[in-house]
Amino acid sequence: MFLQEIIKTKNEELSKLTQKKRSLKSALKKSELTLIAEIKKASPSKGLISKNFDPEKQLQAYSQGGADAISILTDEKYFNGSTEILRQLRGKTSLPILRKEFIIHPLQIYESLFLGADIVLLIAAILTKQQIISFLDISNQLGLEALVEVHDHDDLEKIIDTKTEILGINNRNLDNFTVDITNTEKIINELEKMNIRNNFYIVSESGVKDKNDVDYLESLGVNGVLIGEALMKSNKPQEKIKELFPKKEHVRNG
Numbered sequence: 565m566f567l568q569e570i571i572k573t574k575n576e577e578l579s580k581l582t583q584k585k586r587s588l589k590s591a592l593k594k595s596e597l598t599l600i601a602e603i604k605k606a607s608p609s610k611g612l613i614s615k616n617f618d619p620e621k622q623l624q625a626y627s628q629g630g631a632d633a634i635s636i637l638t639d640e641k642y643f644n645g646s647t648e649i650l651r652q653l654r655g656k657t658s659l660p661i662l663r664k665e666f667i668i669h670p671l672q673i674y675e676s677l678f679l680g681a682d683i684v685l686l687i688a689a690i691l692t693k694q695q696i697i698s699f700l701d702i703s704n705q706l707g708l709e710a711l712v713e714v715h716d717h718d719d720l721e722k723i724i725d726t727k728t729e730i731l732g733i734n735n736r737n738l739d740n741f742t743v744d745i746t747n748t749e750k751i752i753n754e755l756e757k758m759n760i761r762n763n764f765y766i767v768s769e770s771g772v773k774d775k776n777d778v779d780y781l782e783s784l785g786v787n788g789v790l791i792g793e794a795l796m797k798s799n800k801p802q803e804k805i806k807e808l809f810p811k812k813e814h815v816r817n818g
């Protein structure tokens with residue numbers, strides 16, 4: 565009897581832990597182009613990007629500018645990020661948070677939950693199809709959303725017939741750092757040929773720097789864009805967002 569009561573309580577406690585997180589998918593469902601704004605101090609391709617790196621100030625500028633979600637680099641060695649940044653910013657925003665990390669083990673997904681992330685990144689190029697399938701299952705169980713990132717045809721093959729819902733198309737080749745934003749168009753064309761374009765919410769990632777780029781991507785029908793460097797390098801990220809997304813509603817007090 566008593567054990568039963570304990571288990572009932574445990575189930576209630578667990579449901580709190582895994583309850584639906586803040587959702588990127590809900591933002592992507594809207595007709596307006598979604599902005600995922602990234603907090604990134606440095607990168608292996610660009611070195612130090614932000615001299616006066618202040619994650620909290622950056623977060624404020626992003627949310628006041630009208631960003632729909634925040635991406636936070638947690639890799640230390642190559643991006644100068646930290647899990648601590650995510651932990652600290654979590655309580656300071658109501659926007660969904662994507663943990664930008666190179667996930668190669670299920671433990672990192674559990675860790676993301678405890679850090680307070682709402683979305684995890686699954687990079688197809690560093691995972692097998694089996695891992696993608698299993699990592700998507702784990703994320704689902706934990707109530708986390710997953711942004712599954714592809715760059716080329718081989719990556720695309722790996723995510724076909726998986727439960728991928730949010731598809732990130734990376735315009736940057738992570739092996740040699742070359743950037744080409746027409747990569748988004750190329751991958752969308754492949755999806756259309758395979759007749760699976762409408763199975764996904766599509767986020768174009770990397771190399772988006774001006775209004776022209778945003779307009780071009782919007783014309784392709786993407787649901788969202790992920791921008792890091794252009795916002796990190798700007799002295800006034802909030803203004804930069806206004807320039808890139810004049811239609812966005814700008815929040816007054818974060």
Ligand SMILES: O=P(O)(O)OC[C@@H](O)[C@@H](O)c1c[nH]c2ccccc12
Nearest residue numbers: 734769770771772790791792793794
């Ligand atoms: O700074 P940019 O060019 O706007 O790019 C942002 C984001 O797309 C990029 O940081 C990124 C995309 N996929 C990744 C995977 C790991 C680390 C970083 C990334």
